Amino acid sequence: MEEKTRKKRENSSSIYETTSSSSDNDNSSSLQVDFEFFNPRLGDLYTLRTLLRQLIGPDSDSIDINGLSDLVICQTLVGSTVKMDGIEGDPLAFLSVLNMNYYCEKECIKRIKSYIMTKICSEKEFYDFFCTCFEGTGPNIGLILSERLINMPIQVVPAMYEMLFEEIQWAQDDKEPYNFEYYIIISRSSQERVDQKGLKKRRRMAESKKKTLYFHQEDEIFKEKSLYSVTYDYSQCKGLDDVSYDRNNEARHQGEIIMISKEKLKEAINELKTMIT
Template sequence: MASSAKRRAVGLAENPEERQNSSDENSEADADSGEEDSDASEEEINEEVMVDFEAHTISVNDFNGVKRLLQQLFLKAHVNTSEMTDLIIQQNHVGSVIKQAEVPDDSDDDDPDEVFGFITLLNLTERKDVQCILNDSSKPVGLLVSERFINVPPQIALPLHKQLQEELADAQRTNKPSEKCHYCLMISKTCKEANKSVPARGGAPKDEYLFVNAEEEFFYEQAILKFHYSVQEDADTCLSGRWSFEDVPMKPFRTVMLIPADRMPAIMTKLTEYLTV
């Protein structure tokens, strides 16, 4: 089935040093050719790029893209990402994929329909016979998955989460699959400093986890159960390996959170305040 556009969001990727670099390069016009070539290469790397994204209904054509994003979340965990992707596609009345709105004809991209991110909610209790051990039907749990490439700006998350909440409400009104969930289970990509020093007065170093998807910290604040586990041994360097923030080496983790569904309105309010500043 063809994918239909749902909502559009604009993302801007920029390097804050770009304007300074540009000014410096102009003032050094007399530099030798080798330095000019180096500066030109650096300018290309730091180039500001405006990208227009669209949210589409998830379709069978998105199988590889969705599966790839699930793999960057679960890494080597014992999760059948192919079967999970099939479930996400079958339940395409809930959830969206992010694609570039218009791909130029001269683009080098091999796949103009590349999936840059997606969001969905799978009712785990409803599917307890499909590789799931949660069987308390009185309080169903939904797996909330929101994945995207690391260079896709967080502003894209707000319209996606709003769209998802509207689709869930519509599914409940029309008795479509994906009944109301009492809890949402989230697994987020996080990291912390690799060489955290011990405080001068003794005691264990404070664990400060950074969320790769920054907006997911608001879900963490509302979670009633949460824990972290290391994926250092499972991490593929091209997916989540040797991260660094401001030249500080980081260790990759996954953070598991259980959030009551009735706390979603408060989370959406926080998201709106944070992502519309």
Template sequence: MASSAKKRAVDVATNPEDSGDSSDDDSQGDDGLSVDDSEASDEELNEEVIVDFEAHAIAHTDFNGIKKLLQQLFRKAHVNISDLTDIIIQQNHIGSVVRQAEVPEDSDGEDNPDEVFGFISMLNLTERKGVQCVEEVKDLIMDQCEKVGSGAVTEQLEQILNDSGKSVGLLLSERFINVPPQIALPLHRQLQEEMAEAQRTNKPSGKCHYCLMISKTCKEPTKTIPARGGAAPTDDLHFVNAEEEFFYEHATLKFSYSVQDEADTCLSGRWSYDDVPMKPFRTVMVIPADSMPAIMEKLKEYLTV
């Protein structure tokens, strides 16, 4: 599919200085800048800039951008991110990448028109059973569920992942932390249309009975995720991708596990320098496919630009 057929433009307020993972360099502060640089550029960084983003079909040139975004999700987990990125690119009939619509003519040359600010895709884990990186994702989820979930939750998850009659799709929706959630609405709309078309034409990942998500979440340091069997209340969890709370509300299976030891850092709320660092978690959710229309209505209600 031609890229032009998949363009979705969204005007958002963003800060060009923040277009990276907040934890790329442990020698820097939580804001991704050294202390001296932060103090010297406070006034500049507080400036709000309107940026147009467009969604394009995924291409081979997006490999490094997609891989970088997957790394901020999986961190140090034993998952072959390169192979997972290859599958996402090969399956380019489903999914989109987000790029800046136009690079200003007076740019200093540092802006890359092909830079990936975000992406969305759906991988059918059931169809790709036996593929090493897919099995690594499933093993990661099962291992963490066994550590923090009850026996009933673990058994239910295992049944869902191993039921060849009801396929499970891994929904991957990642973006830089400074890209607002409004961009998610056109991306999810496009994804649903592409999945419907894939199902009609018998292409991979067209039909999924369940949607599996791994969300980046945070909690205040004074609060903890229930030890076993309990999903954290939504009020206690802060979703880095804010719209994923709507998926959480419809999930029939959910649990959270800490990634504190993986040197992950995230901030809740608006991106600023006085935010309180929070303990990072990953929240796994299984959502029945028939809940997607209700979720899309929520996204439309809260994210319409």
């Protein structure tokens, strides 16, 4: 890939209102927060690695986190970080996409591809289609990597994706390899146990299905519009802290792998934008 830089809207900013409430008196207040969007840079490397480990969860040691974060930093055409303290500040969120076909010989892509194949192998149609994408005439797959601090407002997500779509189009105009037909999204969720105390037998049976809680609100829309999706157990969970979202209800952490077409991804972002505005 040719080394190029297309200047992003460095210092572009968006103001969002966040709402907080007090458990003591139900009073709520709004606070305006000014976020800035920047290209990923070398100074962000440590924080990006931390966010990637958070994204992959307990299985992060199975992935070449350092290699992936290096690729994110090295890409000068696509990707954004969100900060509050200027360009020198730490990223609070990031979004980028890696061409799994173009970088297929990179060790970090080999490892995450192998990881994905291990987790989707129980879904034969998904597995076969994923493998076909790496044959000579198969469509290009973009690996979307996106993570943020837990208290980041959901409103930054549509803005980041809209920037990404714009940058991908710019890259295609420059004949760069960012023409993706499908995207793979790795994320995480948890399953909340239903409190069945005092429920009648018939109702217990009806509510036996556990509720899925998504760490990223947008993932629920992505799954609804996905071509394929898999929810999987982590391989490296060794104790309660690895599998528990809440010690009181022992909700179980789990991974999510979503394959979605480029058209459906744009639909999902538009739907999310409408939902939160």
